[in-house]
Amino acid sequence: MKWRYFRVRSKQILWNEDNRVKLRNFNYLPRWLVIAIDLAIVIFSFFLSFLVVSNLNVSFYDVLTRPQECVFISLVYFASFFIFSTYAGLIRHSTFVDIFKIAISCGASALFLSIISYSYYGIFEKKIFLFPFLLINSVLTFAGMLMLRLTVKSLYSFIMNMGRKRHRVLILGVNDDSIAVGEALSIADHKNFVLVGFVSFNKRYKKLKILGVPIFKFDNLFFGSILPLKVNGLILVGNQLDTSEKNNIVDKALEQNLRIYHAPSITQWENDADVTSNIKEIQIEDLLERHPIKLDDTQINSYLNDKTILVTGGAGSIGSEIVRQVSRYKPKQLLILDQAESPLHTLELELRQQFPEVSYEFILADVRKKNRLEKVFEAYEVSVVFHAAAYKHVPLIERNPTEAIQVNIIGTVTLADLSAQYGIDRFVMVSTDKAVNPTNVMGATKRAAEMYVQALMQERQSNTKFITTRFGNVLGSNGSVIPHFKEQIKNGGPVTVTHENIIRYFMTIPEACQLVLQAGTMGQGGEVFVFDMGKPVKIMDLAKKMIKLSGLIPGEDIEISVIGLRPGEKLYEELLSDQSTTLPTHHEKIMRAKDDTMFLEDVMNLIIEIAAAAEQSDDLGMIGKLKVLVPEFKSENSVYELLDLPSCSDE
Known part of the structure; x- marks a missing residue:
């Protein structure tokens, strides 16, 4: 019965109902398992180091047997793992800090073993360990632990992004905020975006690269130069552009069927959200020419x-x-x-x-x-x-x-x-x-x-x-035009506009x-x-831009239907x-x-x-x-227009 339960339970953990492996359930390795693997690396490095040093025509000291040396060294490394918490972080999120901890741990272990060896020599005139052996063992242990983390990180990233559609994007700007967003994209678990390059507004960089990707200048040749890269979208970071500049870029990008995304300055990111959640498609509200309000x-x-x-x-x-x-x-x-x-x-x-x-x-x-x-x-x-x-x-x-x-x-x-x-x-x-x-x-x-x-x-x-x-x-109030248009676009259209020339303030x-x-x-x-x-904004232009921002083509993917002015509605407010x-x-x-x-x-x-x-x-x-x-009240497109007729007014 126990074996049957184990078999059924294992199947539930590892497999979906459609018999695909549920590898995405392995979000992290337990800490005890990380320590156990690291200790296995230490033991493997010990014997590998022994083989390497044996070929250097040197003699090992005979204070301890080889198994005793292995146990002693393993215990020292085991203690250093706890002292420097090399196991504490999630391996899939390993950073330079984690690598630094591993390096310090291995170096400290080798140093401690050397101190023990020379202390023993000072008392009994015999050394326990060969220094070259300790050095080589430390390097191999560090390399093994580093490779483990890189392998797990890469494997996790591969599994998490397997079958995921990824957008090839350029980031506008080469300032600190833009580069920080680029770094976040490069280390993200869920790689919805592939960073293809950065865009400079002021200067042309020929051979310079940032994060391994080139820098393009935004000029008349820009869209032609990025055509071979099969770019899907542009990411605007923070508020480095004013509204008119932003609209100019967005309009040109939409003509090239590129998607437009916006990422806040990385200091404003939600800490509990991943990169994808912070980078969102730009909204029509972001493109209306509004200026910040200063309050007293x-x-x-x-x-x-x-x-x-x-x-x-x-x-x-x-x-x-x-x-x-x-x-x-x-x-x-x-x-x-x-x-x-x-x-x-x-x-x-x-x-x-x-x-x-x-x-x-x-x-x-x-x-x-x-x-x-x-x-x-x-x-x-x-x-x-x-x-x-x-x-x-x-x-x-x-x-x-x-x-x-x-x-x-x-x-x-x-x-x-x-x-x-x-x-x-x-x-x-x-x-x-x-x-x-x-x-x-x-x-x-x-x-x-x-x-x-x-x-x-x-x-x-x-x-x-x-x-x-x-x-x-x-914008965005209950029943207002923009949420209404968004819903119509979501449902496949048509987007309904009451008049081709109607304009509104927003x-x-x-x-x-x-x-x-x-x-x-x-x-x-x-x-x-x-x-x-x-x-004022022309509602017809608003509808067209919203359709384009959704990655669709007005008149082809989404129809725009002119339905006529509603009762009481006028063209100009x-x-x-x-x-x-x-x-x-x-x-x-x-x-x-x-x-x-x-x-x-x-x-x-x-x-x-x-x-x-x-x-x-x-x-x-x-x-x-x-x-x-209210004598200036004159009804339009309404049943109450008859009250504005002279005969009714005379009455």
């Missing part, structure tokens, strides 16, 4: 540190990032309010792990319910409110306008009134570029919310500073939230701050209305838009009428009143 941490810290902060819509894309960034300023307490249960729970698990020192309160609530919100203001001494709760998807809101009225307008009114009533210091509202000359219900509701907080500030019935921040599309979620925090420090109340969104004046601020990426404000009573009366129509599910009446409140 001192000002931000002064109004967030040791304060109670409320973030509505805190489990959403923007709200959750605001929460993460606020957490770094060590608030007294951070209240995270959202009506979405599962995302709120997921965020709680993340934050309690990442920021265990911050006091959080996760509040499941709806901004439309005044009684629920009032309990929150009563229970906590809120100092700052970041209002990010909103419905934002244009086509969906166009079909369900009542919900947008109740959340985007009534929810904001309720929250703003309570903020003024309880005398909080700052109310920072997150708005959108779609509020400028809106062509859809979503944009119009956000503009109505802006108008209310501006009017409330103008009345100055409290000390609360009401500040509005307005920006465009954010900003990353962290960028947008950083500017929200900064704008919160700058406002004195009533301002609408507009963020520098950089250059705006950040400022025609009537606005733009004033600079002390932050280069934040401008101040000065819109005309209405009296609070007039705004409130129209909002009451809009809310009443919403309660009756009277969509046309509700949107009609919304167009009175």
Whole structure:
């Protein structure tokens, strides 16, 4: 029975169900086995050394017999293995340090044996060991132990990469970061990449090599010169290139059907990840022309540190990032309010792990319910409110306008009134570029919310500073175009674009939230701050580049389908209305838009009428009143276009 168990168990360990050897299960050799093999090498080296020295016409001393010498020498080497921990590292990850340990161990053993031999000679006038024998034995032992490690390392690498598809790549740059990544590639266990060479931007190196591979100059002849090498891709390391240079290289590389990868500076690598996990295909977000944002941490810290902060819509894309960034300023307490249960729970698990020192309160609530919100203001001494709760998807809101009225307008009114009533210091509202000359219900509701907080500030019935921040599309937010395109490409297409000429401004979620925090420090109340969104991006070009970055050809591997503008969608987004004046601020990426404000009573009366129509599910009446409140709201590609006709306006 025992033999049968051993046979079955051995088969489970060594073989897969398809009868292929599972050599990849041998991730490391046990330490006892390493020591046993090293001792076997010592014994083998002893007898080999004996044979070598015997041919030198010398006589061995007769203090010890040959077996006794072998045992004595083996014990000394065995002790040195423990002293210098030659067995401690994983053989497959052996480095120069491990080789150095082996050399020191063998040298120290030979030295100790020599000292014993000469000490014995000093007492009894006889030597135990021949010095040439000890020297040759030490060298052979070192060579044997080194060969063991090199053999295991090479065998492991061969087995792990057997059948693995490997990409032949060039690394851009010849600086320390690029060379460090090249070294990491050369010693990696999982060789997904084969380093073919480096690329210099400034100088031509003729015969010089780094890590045994040549250096190419990036010029007009570059792609022709690397053609014989069958290069599959380029690796960009760190941030040594600005966005325009990076785009130039990527565009040219994509024309040659090369894959583009990005590796962070090696000091930023995740320690528990292998080389392959740190080198990833470059993302479209990395190629959008964005410049780093400089924040005034001192000002931000002064109004967030040791304060109670409320973030509505805190489990959403923007709200959750605001929460993460606020957490770094060590608030007294951070209240995270959202009506979405599962995302709120997921965020709680993340934050309690990442920021265990911050006091959080996760509040499941709806901004439309005044009684629920009032309990929150009563229970906590809120100092700052970041209002990010909103419905934002244009086509969906166009079909369900009542919900947008109740959340985007009534929810904001309720929250703003309570903020003024309880005398909080700052109310920072997150708005959108779609509020400028809106062509859809979503944009119009956000503009109505802006108008209310501006009017409330103008009345100055409290000390609360009401500040509005307005920006465009954010990369990677829920339902945004880039994740949508990625999913379509993953599924084989087609990639759907609403119009060939449609353009959009883009900003990353962290960028947008950083500017929200900064704008919160700058406002004195009533301002609408507009963020520098950089250059607008043509969505058709975005789709084509994303397909190419996936290693596919637009129009051949992945089709691009133009499906027409969606309800309420317009070709060009705006950040400022025609009537606005733009004033600079002390932050280069934040401008101040000065819109005309209405009296609070007039705004409130129209909002009451809009809310009443919403309660009756009277969509046309509700949107009609919304167009009175926001006269620049002209519907496009929508059922509400009829309300813009002169006959309807006269009514």
